[in-house]
Amino acid sequence: MEKIYQASTAEGAIDFINMTDLEEGAKEVIPKGGYGYISSGAGDVFTYQENERAFNHKLIIPHVLEDVELPDTKMEFAGEKLSAPIIMAPVAAHGLANVAAEKASAKAVSRFGTIYTASSYASCTLEEIREAGGADAPQWFQFYMSKEDSINRDILAMAKRNGAKAIVLTADATVGGNRETDRRNGFTFPLAMPIVQAYQSGIGQTMDAVYGSSKQKLSPKDVEFIASNSDLPVYVKGVQSEEDVERSIGSGASGVWVSNHGGRQLDGGPASFDSLQYVAEAVAGRVPIVFDSGIRRGQHVFKALASGADLVAIGRPVIYGLALGGATGVQQVFEFFKKELEMVMQLAGTQTVADIKKTVLRENRYL
Amino acid sequence: MEKIYQASTAEGAIDFINMTDLEEGAKEVIPKGGYGYISSGAGDVFTYQENERAFNHKLIIPHVLEDVELPDTKMEFAGEKLSAPIIMAPVAAHGLANVAAEKASAKAVSRFGTIYTASSYASCTLEEIREAGGADAPQWFQFYMSKEDSINRDILAMAKRNGAKAIVLTADATVGGNRETDRRNGFTFPLAMPIVQAYQSGIGQTMDAVYGSSKQKLSPKDVEFIASNSDLPVYVKGVQSEEDVERSIGSGASGVWVSNHGGRQLDGGPASFDSLQYVAEAVAGRVPIVFDSGIRRGQHVFKALASGADLVAIGRPVIYGLALGGATGVQQVFEFFKKELEMVMQLAGTQTVADIKKTVLRENRYL
Amino acid sequence: MEKIYQASTAEGAIDFINMTDLEEGAKEVIPKGGYGYISSGAGDVFTYQENERAFNHKLIIPHVLEDVELPDTKMEFAGEKLSAPIIMAPVAAHGLANVAAEKASAKAVSRFGTIYTASSYASCTLEEIREAGGADAPQWFQFYMSKEDSINRDILAMAKRNGAKAIVLTADATVGGNRETDRRNGFTFPLAMPIVQAYQSGIGQTMDAVYGSSKQKLSPKDVEFIASNSDLPVYVKGVQSEEDVERSIGSGASGVWVSNHGGRQLDGGPASFDSLQYVAEAVAGRVPIVFDSGIRRGQHVFKALASGADLVAIGRPVIYGLALGGATGVQQVFEFFKKELEMVMQLAGTQTVADIKKTVLRENRYL
């Protein structure tokens, strides 16, 4: 690892056509260890690669005489008005990409007008993130639990104090996946993790050590604990099975978050998009579904919504935008997805997000 | 973009074996921006690539004792005698490929003896196209509607005055797809669009601007409008869903045109050939079906006809032939498809186009 | 094309491990035009490539406690004792590969102890082929019919005079496929075709001209004609459909020959091995089935036999062996297939060819 970690200081408009451009550009400006940490997947990257390929498993049928014009991506979710059904996924340590870190990303997401999910392993404090977003920004807090209940209560209180509207319990990373790029790079965290400093300093830690310091033994009781100690809606993140749907809803979760952690955890599991249909069937409309992992195009957002997701979260692309353009870059990334989604909506014959959710995709029989 | 756009001035016989040769040759003579516009697909080019691959989803079974000799591709359609069930697809701006533009292509198609579909965005006037084809040439007019009804009436009157036998309403391009090659090339139209000059000058416009100037809000009422204002058969182009089949037929369309715009519009949708079977089933013989997108071989024409198409339209290959050989090149392209189709007909044991349409293809189980 | 065609004069043992070695070696010694003609497939070579890939569609399950030792490939067919169920496919113009031509290949096949199918387009006379094989060699004659009945009667009489035990009517090549390698090489036949000289000189002819001089309009009547004019068993070659099975058997054919002409005729059709199962089901044991196209391994022979074939014919590999080693090379090729087949038989737990034919392959679900 680099002795002194030199993250980008970029701020301003980026020139890009698509997310591949952005990833290639980000590789140039993010230090090798940080880029490896952000971009890589687990094991043989089968699941990582499936995440994007899987969107071809279902096809959008164009509808051409549907009387659609200037489709509208705006929607309401839990009382919040959002510019689009596209939100910020929790990603650790934005400071790896840009010295402005979460201060820049939270500001941009607020300007774009959608939900910002702050990671437990953020490089900034929740106070800074709140300040960057502004008092009314819909911010959620992603929680990696400590092994100690008292610390957990303190962190939840801190989140609440800083206006979190929901708690996202990440439950699929109780140990780190076999992220071999990090091992090859000898990557350790160069930055502090102020939010969880009560149980994890961050600096100089491997990912295995970071995950090891958090709570492994997660169960429905933890959902209940968070709900009762925060009085906030709880989303369980990492749900891919019918069993976890029932455990989540049964223990009072307000929503489930379908994710395979961007293909960084269990290689040899399904693409997140493939799991979405199973989860949506099991949820059967009882609670909202958030979806992430593999979104790189407006058509991916459309397909996730048409497959049962209520909100779609993006992670890596935002971090690449942050590295290359700071807050401006982050906002451009959200605008990119919104613009592609509008184009897809027009061509698919859907005027509103509600129309997308009623769309039936065609199973791709030829794979 | 090139400041001065220098299209080819070629006229004369081309030496080629197949359409790949032609595409490679055309790349050498068409200016980069124009070639990118003509050849490229949308987004990740998944749908673009599927268009050709999809023909392997169904297999032609050779039939060897069928008493066939010198099979005949001739047919009649809507009272016109055609050399083959292969027609000219509407393609914008032939002037990008050859300075002779539609004057050359219309002449060649007339000589070959099939239907010529003139694009709204042609580089020539409808008067020039009519003159090139001759008084009796079966010419159709492809319509991108203006937002203003009066302009639409004027254009339809112009088409009628110039002997159009049918109007093709392109309904799948109310906005442009994410054609990234054009963005990378900074492509803007270097040529005028005389047919639609009442609402679009063409010159210096991006494709997004061109599509943006046309009507987005298409519905069955537009089919009715065109039919009643032109008294001509209307074909709805871009139909891939059962719903659009019903809307088209229900609003008086004389035919549907299965197409995904050559993979240039909605990436993440099905191959056009895969949609054909759904459309054919929905149409159930009520109206004729025209098919395009991905045709590069005689076997593709055969498979489309055996899957429910009545006419098969070709686009890019014709433009490549135009770039390399002018009118002569265009005619050679049509002769190539006719000759390959005759060979396939003989080996498949089919004497006539009607025999092809009765052929049952074998589903490829191994994909 | 080469002005003077210099075929190989090799005779003697070849050093090779598998058929890929042989193909690569042959490419070095056969003149370019001849090699292109022999090795290439039609169109986009989809069907050509499928021919070999298709053997992976079905899997041989090893059987390990079956009490098998030194499995035996010998069998009887139509009263002839064969070393193995592997015969020589008809291939035109062995003189393209070796100046000894059919004289060498017929001698080697006789020594190996199996059926030799002489092509109508052989470079030697039937008298020479008979002499090379010896009086008792089981030789069949592959027939490309003339358009004139009197010539056909003469050729059948010649075949009979030279001891042919069966007539193979090739019915899948009434026109040539789109063999683009030949066109690119400007290939014309450099050698005479003495057997059919009454209707085709051969020398200087393109394949299209050669096929064009033969009869196109084949039907069950031709099977009847050959049977009644030769009093020999007739095999219809190129059968891939249920309809042709019925036409063949209905018109008195003694067997059907499943083949797609080595992927040289109709690109876009199925692999020959995939068609075999359809044909075997339609034949239902009424007549024997010969199979060719794509055989490169002993396991392929095994799979074809287990899928309904009674005899398996090999073509290109034999010609490569002929080019590199004359009669000795040809015999080595047959020994290669016999030896690999014995190995597969042992591992699959099959003692005899009859055991192979009772074997059930496992459908490969993962393709």
Place this chain on the structure above:
Amino acid sequence: MEKIYQASTAEGAIDFINMTDLEEGAKEVIPKGGYGYISSGAGDVFTYQENERAFNHKLIIPHVLEDVELPDTKMEFAGEKLSAPIIMAPVAAHGLANVAAEKASAKAVSRFGTIYTASSYASCTLEEIREAGGADAPQWFQFYMSKEDSINRDILAMAKRNGAKAIVLTADATVGGNRETDRRNGFTFPLAMPIVQAYQSGIGQTMDAVYGSSKQKLSPKDVEFIASNSDLPVYVKGVQSEEDVERSIGSGASGVWVSNHGGRQLDGGPASFDSLQYVAEAVAGRVPIVFDSGIRRGQHVFKALASGADLVAIGRPVIYGLALGGATGVQQVFEFFKKELEMVMQLAGTQTVADIKKTVLRENRYL
């Protein structure tokens, strides 16, 4: 082949991230002929490659609220306490990889705490292997039978004398597969095979000669012979069919071993993992199932156990570890699999090996 075979003398910790690293490293230190023999597969290596690819045919669904912490790979098998359900597969001639040969590998496996299967073709004597493992090590003996019963009785007595707890009858290698790399390398065994010296010297022999000297004609009687002459549990190795399951159990086998010999025998057969489901269904819990072929990851071990295996054997990776690090390297390889398995267990929500075996994998529909 090398005149003097110089195997590695390495002993000590290896630096590696995954099994690909290990294979690449081993290629550098093992002489070419030996490496070719160890690493290569049969024929076109279709089955060899499928062995690893096939693990993607079934997917592990993460389970995140299962109350799991520090999962435990320990288990009991046939009265033995094992560190993990991962055992040493029989591999011939460890001396090809390291001069310490089986003395090093047996010691390491004993330290790790699992079953060691000694090959009939080991480079060491059974006495040496026993001594290296220690008196209590659970060692099994893999048996290639001689054609002579008296020799077989002697070898079984020797195994028993040296504390073998079970006899593994390898039944899928009565002849060698078409291992073309060995033929290309002109590989002959450079080392003696002391265990079977009564019928096979080893030195200077090709694999074909080695297999040829052993018994081909295996049947249920041989299982009975071994059971009655050894009074030890017998495992039949190479079982992939329902028929062999019944023959094995019917003749008194104590277990079946699903394997395709690492893809070295019958190319064109199924992946071993794909056969496992058929075998598990046929066994229906009557006897334990051992599985090998293609294991390179902890997730593979997990998937095999969830598909019916009771023990999973690893071969090539151990030999690579032996070449690079002697006994230490071997132990590291076992630790690698154990550690990855623990990670997968945590993420899949399984606390114990018994939990893994109750897990239902999701069929991958998208292949």
